[in-house]
Amino acid sequence: MANVLGERGFVGRNLKRLLPPDLDLTVNCIGKKDIVWCEHHPTETFYVNAVHAGEIARANPSLVHISSDHAYCEGPQSRTVYARSKRLGDELVLAENAKATVLITGHVYAADCPWLVWLDKELRAGRQVVAFTNRICSPTWIGDVADACKNPRPGLHYVLGRERVTRYELFRAYASAAELDASLIVPGTETNPLLIGDSSHVSDVPTLGVREGFARMLRQREGAL
Numbered sequence: 690m691a692n693v694l695g696e697r698g699f700v701g702r703n704l705k706r707l708l709p710p711d712l713d714l715t716v717n718c719i720g721k722k723d724i725v726w727c728e729h730h731p732t733e734t735f736y737v738n739a740v741h742a743g744e745i746a747r748a749n750p751s752l753v754h755i756s757s758d759h760a761y762c763e764g765p766q767s768r769t770v771y772a773r774s775k776r777l778g779d780e781l782v783l784a785e786n787a788k789a790t791v792l793i794t795g796h797v798y799a800a801d802c803p804w805l806v807w808l809d810k811e812l813r814a815g816r817q818v819v820a821f822t823n824r825i826c827s828p829t830w831i832g833d834v835a836d837a838c839k840n841p842r843p844g845l846h847y848v849l850g851r852e853r854v855t856r857y858e859l860f861r862a863y864a865s866a867a868e869l870d871a872s873l874i875v876p877g878t879e880t881n882p883l884l885i886g887d888s889s890h891v892s893d894v895p896t897l898g899v900r901e902g903f904a905r906m907l908r909q910r911e912g913a914l
Contacts, residue, residue: 695719700755703799707835715749716838717742724883727771738774743781746789753838754782758795758849761890765882779845790841792834795849799831800910808860812869819877820857823885827853830902837894849892852899859899866903
């Protein structure tokens with residue numbers, strides 16, 4: 690069965706749920722992901738995101754390694770400890786295991802991902818939410834990541850949502866899909882340079898746009914209730 694490492698996180702937890710039990714594969718979702726925390730803990734970040742990723746690749750012949758487009762974006766974000774550690778980790782995985790698959794994902798979302806849970810709670814409570822117009826991403830539905838894991842190909846591949854949007858556009862798209870009050874979401878500007886970046890890469894595989902992804906996610910959530 691699929692061996693998902695890092696299944697306590699929401700990406701690993703959802704992949705464990707979505708991948709077929711007879712899939713003979715190890716999926717590595719382990720990683721330090723808090724960009725600000727990583728800046729203050731470079732030694733631990735580089736060990737977990739890079740060195741340990743290479744160790745996992747060496748020990749698991751059939752491996753899918755989940756990575757981030759932060760490592761390949763443009764702007765200050767690409768120079769953070771987090772981004773540099775993830776890029777080195779990708780390189781070490783492929784150096785240790787030529788058959789490994791590295792999936793570059795962007796802002797993966799599912800019904801239980803922390804930022805969506807927070808946004809939904811704030812909007813339902815009628816509270817105003819500031820969303821940044823200078824943070825751009827390619828939000829990727831977890832189902833598209835799972836599909837890529839089911840069909841692994843050696844090498845590095847991009848699995849990114851079909852649309853590049855600002856955080857402001859992303860939040861409003863969710864509010865519309867969930868039939869919540871989008872007027873509560875107001876534009877703002879990110880001032881922390883560590884969090885500003887833009888990935889212009891295009892997905893190697895077909896993926897959903899944000900509205901389609903949110904619609905499918907909400908249908909599945911309603912079906913599980």
